[in-house]
Amino acid sequence: MSELLGDFSESSIKEVSTSLKEPEWLLRFRLKSFEYFLSLPPETNPLYTKYAYVSQFNIPDFPYSGSGRQLDFRSTFEGYLIGNETNIAISANENVMHTELEADVEGRGVVVLPLSQAVSRYESRLREIFSRKVVRSENEKFAAFVNAFFNTGLYIHVPDGISLGKPLRKLRLTDRPETSIIDQTVIEVGEDSSLVFLEEEYSKNDSDKAIHASNLDVLGGRNSSVDISSVHMLGPEVVSITNRGLRLDEGCRITDSSLYLGSSVSRARTNFLLSGRGAFAEGFEIFFTDGKQRYDFETNLLHHSQDTTGSTHARGVLRGESQSIYKGMIKIVETAKNSRSYLAHHAMILERTAKSDAIPGLEIDTNEVKATHSASVAQLDEEQLFYLMSRGIEQEEARKMIVLGFFEPVLSRIPVEETREGTRFMIEGKWHREKRRLVDRISVLGFAEEARHEVRQKEDIFERHYKYR
Amino acid sequence: MSLEVRELHVAVEGKEILRGVNLKVGKGEVHALMGPNGSGKSTLAYTLMGHPKYQVTSGDILVDGESILTLTPDKRARKGLFLAFQYPVSVQGVSMFSFLRAAYNSAHAQSQPTIFEFKEKLNEKLKMLGMGEEILNRYLNEGFSGGEKKRAEILQMALIEPKYAVLDETDSGLDIDALRIVAEGINKLSGPERGILLITHYQRILRYVKPQFVHVMYEGKIIESGGEELSRLLEEKGYSWIKGYKGEEVSAEV
Numbered sequence: 001m002s003e004l005l006g007d008f009s010e011s012s013i014k015e016v017s018t019s020l021k022e023p024e025w026l027l028r029f030r031l032k033s034f035e036y037f038l039s040l041p042p043e044t045n046p047l048y049t050k051y052a053y054v055s056q057f058n059i060p061d062f063p064y065s066g067s068g069r070q071l072d073f074r075s076t077f078e079g080y081l082i083g084n085e086t087n088i089a090i091s092a093n094e095n096v097m098h099t100e101l102e103a104d105v106e107g108r109g110v111v112v113l114p115l116s117q118a119v120s121r122y123e124s125r126l127r128e129i130f131s132r133k134v135v136r137s138e139n140e141k142f143a144a145f146v147n148a149f150f151n152t153g154l155y156i157h158v159p160d161g162i163s164l165g166k167p168l169r170k171l172r173l174t175d176r177p178e179t180s181i182i183d184q185t186v187i188e189v190g191e192d193s194s195l196v197f198l199e200e201e202y203s204k205n206d207s208d209k210a211i212h213a214s215n216l217d218v219l220g221g222r223n224s225s226v227d228i229s230s231v232h233m234l235g236p237e238v239v240s241i242t243n244r245g246l247r248l249d250e251g252c253r254i255t256d257s258s259l260y261l262g263s264s265v266s267r268a269r270t271n272f273l274l275s276g277r278g279a280f281a282e283g284f285e286i287f288f289t290d291g292k293q294r295y296d297f298e299t300n301l302l303h304h305s306q307d308t309t310g311s312t313h314a315r316g317v318l319r320g321e322s323q324s325i326y327k328g329m330i331k332i333v334e335t336a337k338n339s340r341s342y343l344a345h346h347a348m349i350l351e352r353t354a355k356s357d358a359i360p361g362l363e364i365d366t367n368e369v370k371a372t373h374s375a376s377v378a379q380l381d382e383e384q385l386f387y388l389m390s391r392g393i394e395q396e397e398a399r400k401m402i403v404l405g406f407f408e409p410v411l412s413r414i415p416v417e418e419t420r421e422g423t424r425f426m427i428e429g430k431w432h433r434e435k436r437r438l439v440d441r442i443s444v445l446g447f448a449e450e451a452r453h454e455v456r457q458k459e460d461i462f463e464r465h466y467k468y469r
Numbered sequence: 470m471s472l473e474v475r476e477l478h479v480a481v482e483g484k485e486i487l488r489g490v491n492l493k494v495g496k497g498e499v500h501a502l503m504g505p506n507g508s509g510k511s512t513l514a515y516t517l518m519g520h521p522k523y524q525v526t527s528g529d530i531l532v533d534g535e536s537i538l539t540l541t542p543d544k545r546a547r548k549g550l551f552l553a554f555q556y557p558v559s560v561q562g563v564s565m566f567s568f569l570r571a572a573y574n575s576a577h578a579q580s581q582p583t584i585f586e587f588k589e590k591l592n593e594k595l596k597m598l599g600m601g602e603e604i605l606n607r608y609l610n611e612g613f614s615g616g617e618k619k620r621a622e623i624l625q626m627a628l629i630e631p632k633y634a635v636l637d638e639t640d641s642g643l644d645i646d647a648l649r650i651v652a653e654g655i656n657k658l659s660g661p662e663r664g665i666l667l668i669t670h671y672q673r674i675l676r677y678v679k680p681q682f683v684h685v686m687y688e689g690k691i692i693e694s695g696g697e698e699l700s701r702l703l704e705e706k707g708y709s710w711i712k713g714y715k716g717e718e719v720s721a722e723v
Contacts, residue, residue: 381558382521383558384558384560386518386520386521386542387554387557387558387560388560388568388571389541389542389543389546390518390519390542390543390545390546390551390552390554391543391546391568391571391572391575391576391625391629392543392546392547392572392575392576392629393543393571393572393575394543394575395541395543397571398543401560401563401567401568401571402560402563404562405560405561405562405563405608406561406562407562408561408562408563408608409561409562455562455564455606455607455608
């Protein structure tokens with residue numbers, strides 16, 4: 001593949017597909033998606049078009065890149081790795097440079113492969129997955145964009161009855177200007193299996209201009225347990241697009257935690273598809289913006305089966321002239337009786353120049369459910385500040401306590417300790433305007449005088465609020 | 470050594486609330502400040518602590534002879550001033566433990582107490598106020614009952630060990646048992662190294678806490694001062710015998 005493919009056109013798609021020796025069905029999939037990409041407006045829902053400007057950007061500003069460049073990953077990733085990581089997939093820009101699985105993990109049939117290799121090795125399986133993708137091209141322009149142009153990605157498969165004790169990590173670093181990273185990743189977790197997946201994205205140089213677009217399909221098998229965590233720390237010149245679709249079979253349990261701190265523009269779509277009876281999903285979207293960052297979130301809980309439970313918690317703090325829009329919808333179909341759903345977005349604005357809006361919604365076609373949504377946007381409370389200061393706590397420290405505390409009711413619900421503590425560490429870094437990495441936490445922890453005094457929230461969110469009937 | 474208020478005039482959003490208050494609370498003294506609703510008692514408390522909403526238009530506030538008018542609330546606290554709030558706010562996500570630690574550390578910045586010293590101190594104070602440790606694992610004042618909030622304020626005072634403590638209606642909203650515990654806490658904390666200004670609407674806390682000085686505030690001024698006998702007179706006869714009082718009668722409240 002050449003270094004530069006030029007523009008985002010049909011001929012570029014053909015070039016990529018040929019160079020990756022893709023089967024014909026996949027090229028057709030790409031070209032069909034390209035049609036959707038061309039025809040769809042950035043925002044299809046008339047309720048939301050008013051806010052489409054928040055994540056507006058210009059695709060022609062970015063070239064379409066593909067590369068076979070080989071780098072030494074250890075020197076490239078110095079400072080981002082401790083050095084003894086296993087169960088990890090490492091990418092620089094669009095190159096999956098290194099994957100490493102522990103021998104016993106590999107021996108149990110766990111697959112972690114660059115998507116292009118997976119397509120040739122497990123073609124019929126991948127064809128089946130692509131034929132019923134969760135992240136679909138039909139309704140979302142930038143999901144179609146990734147389906148058409150992906151130049152990287154992973155296929156992760158945990159076979160039936162396998163529990164991975166240690167988390168599986170995916171680390172990406174962008175280190176080059178004028179880059180397009182278009183990532184198609186599929187995670188398939190078999191019946192009665194479990195997986196903890198931790199994803200991190202960083203930029204090496206603040207000045208590197210790039211587009212980073214990804215589709216993530218998560219297929220949770222019957223009675224499986226999946227915990228996903230993503231840390232988005234891309235540089236200030238990066239446009240970041242994320243489309244996540246999580247499909248839950250019967251009895252499947254998924255938590256999905258995303259932390260958004262980086263990028264100039266961030267556009268994230270998450271759909272929880274509770275398709276099997278008794279499925280349970282919990283989402284966390286945590287963000288902290290400053291400068292002129294613009295974040296656009298849409299999260300939907302789609303209840304398609306009986307006895308399903310879904311909740312999603314968005315919480316963010318905005319500084320400077322940054323802005324955010326959050327759109328969330330609970331949809332419960334007629335057959336999804338006895339389901340429970342909860343959707344919340346709470347934002348705190350630290351300066352009057354920052355702006356945040358939320359549009360929560362409900363579409364419910366059956367009576368026997370509990371569904372609740374709540375949203376608020378507030379400024380830092382001056383009475384709280386006075387109270388803390390009256391105890392001798394300096395203003396800046398008091399503000400920090402209030403702001404970091406604002407995230408806590410959501411953070412404390414995150415089930416994976418590494419994610420929970422990592423998120424706290426990264427948020428604190430953002431408060432101090434530091435460019436932190438998760439790996440730094442280990443050295444910081446080494447000197448910590450004490451463990452955090454943590455208040456875990458065990459509250460039943462479905463009992464607390466107004467109930468829709 | 471005293472907390473001194475001199476000819477203090479205070480306005481809120483342009484409206485004058487305090488109209489020349491004079492008060493001197495010496496170390497080792499307990500003063501009660503009484504008066505009907507709206508007389509300016511809480512305004513005085515907030516002004517002493519430096520709430521930005523309360524504008525001092527003239528007069529002065531001195532701690533041990535030094536004016537604190539230009540100081541922010543945190544600096545006033547570090548000068549030894551403490552306010553127990555009538556309505557303490559809650560702060561989500563900030564645990565009682567980490568808050569108390571931060572408050573303790575800023576009050577005892579020179580001594581650099583270790584976490585173990587702090588925990589020891591904290592447990593001793595919790596015991597004194599009949600409080601359990603589980604309160605430390607809750608968010609600051611969040612979901613606290615009225616009694617828990619007031620006790621938590623006294624707990625903070627016990628930890629911080631201020632030179633001058635202003636207790637704003639610490640007795641209100643308490644049942645008789647909670648009132649007794651809070652009053653005992655105040656008594657244990659009063660002593661030669663501390664001055665206490667107890668702001669109260671009712672007389673009943675004065676059965677447990679005995680002030681040497683009693684002041685009556687009305688329409689933004691202290692209109693009567695005396696010894697403990699003044700509170701007994703107020704209990705028997707109400708406010709109406711005091712020269713200049715034209716308001717409602719509140720003494721019958723117990």
